Amino acid sequence: MRCSNCGAEVGRSDRFCGSCGALVAQPVAATVGAPVAPGLVQSERSPAVVWPSPPAGLAPPSMPSVTARERRHGIVGGLLGIVGALVVLLACVLPYSSFASDSGKVFYSFFNPGFEGGLWFAAEPVGVTVMGIVAALAIVISRRPVVQIAGAALLVGIGAQTLLLFIGYLGSRLTVEIGVAVGLAGALSLAIGGFIAAIRVVRAEGKP
Numbered sequence: 001m002r003c004s005n006c007g008a009e010v011g012r013s014d015r016f017c018g019s020c021g022a023l024v025a026q027p028v029a030a031t032v033g034a035p036v037a038p039g040l041v042q043s044e045r046s047p048a049v050v051w052p053s054p055p056a057g058l059a060p061p062s063m064p065s066v067t068a069r070e071r072r073h074g075i076v077g078g079l080l081g082i083v084g085a086l087v088v089l090l091a092c093v094l095p096y097s098s099f100a101s102d103s104g105k106v107f108y109s110f111f112n113p114g115f116e117g118g119l120w121f122a123a124e125p126v127g128v129t130v131m132g133i134v135a136a137l138a139i140v141i142s143r144r145p146v147v148q149i150a151g152a153a154l155l156v157g158i159g160a161q162t163l164l165l166f167i168g169y170l171g172s173r174l175t176v177e178i179g180v181a182v183g184l185a186g187a188l189s190l191a192i193g194g195f196i197a198a199i200r201v202v203r204a205e206g207k208p
Contacts, residue, residue, distance in 0.1 A: 073200035074139055074148065080193025081136030081155045085129045087186030088162055092125040094179035096169050109179055125162075132158050132190055139197045148201045155194025162187035 001024075003010050008019035015024055095107035108114050110122040131154060138151035166183035170176060 074197055077152065077155075077193045077195075077197030077200065078136040078140035080189050080196065081139065081151075082133055082193075084155075084159065084186045084189030084191075084193055085132030085136065087189060088125060088132070088183060089129040089186075091166070091179045091183030091186055092122055092129075094182055095177040096166070096179035096183070097172055097174035098177050099174045107177065108174070128158050128162060136193065145201050145205055149198060152194045152198035152201065155190050155197065157194075159187045159189070159191025159194060162190065 001010060001012060002008065003017040003020060003022055003024060005017060005022035006020040008017055010017050010024050016022065017024055092110035095109045095112075098105050098107045100106075106114065110125050113121045135151040135154040135158070139148050139155075142148055142151075163184065166180050166187060169180045
């Protein structure tokens with residue numbers, strides 16, 4: 001190659017002309033300006049690297065969206081869980097059984113079991129109520145499927161356990177009172193709320 005200033009012969013690795021001292025222009029790399037295959041984009045920082053470009057009219061894949069109906073199902077399930085937990089707490093205050101004594105009718109409830117130190121008998125239903133409300137709020141507030149399905153499973157489990165608890169009082173030799181009916185309604189509300197919320201999460205996650 002020759003010097004662009006004086007025309008003297010210079011080597012390809014020379015930076016300056018040995019005759020006039022001018023800076024020798026280096027040849028452009030063969031990769032720069034090379035034809036790029038269709039559908040590929042040439043990188044500005046590294047001309048030799050090409051990146052595939054998406055076909056025209058094809059949008060990038062997106063995460064499954066939750067429809068308004070599915071969102072309503074989650075809210076309904078969570079609200080049923082909250083209502084069910086509060087109804088169970090009310091059932092614990094109301095009498096679940098009674099019997100007639102010489103001094104009159106005696107009522108028993110979780111908060112008044114009729115024996116010394118029996119107030120601790122109410123610890124379980126109170127704990128169930130708190131767990132039910134926490135699980136229902138997790139379903140309504142959280143957007144993470146793992147949290148929602150865990151809350152739904154907890155509601156179903158609590159509802160089933162509470163349902164069996166109050167069904168057991170139906171076989172009592174004492175007179176069954178309104179607290180049992182209220183407790184059964186609350187337990188069903190807990191279980192149904194968890195079931196609805198679980199179906200909503202499964203359907204949303206199963207969408208393509």
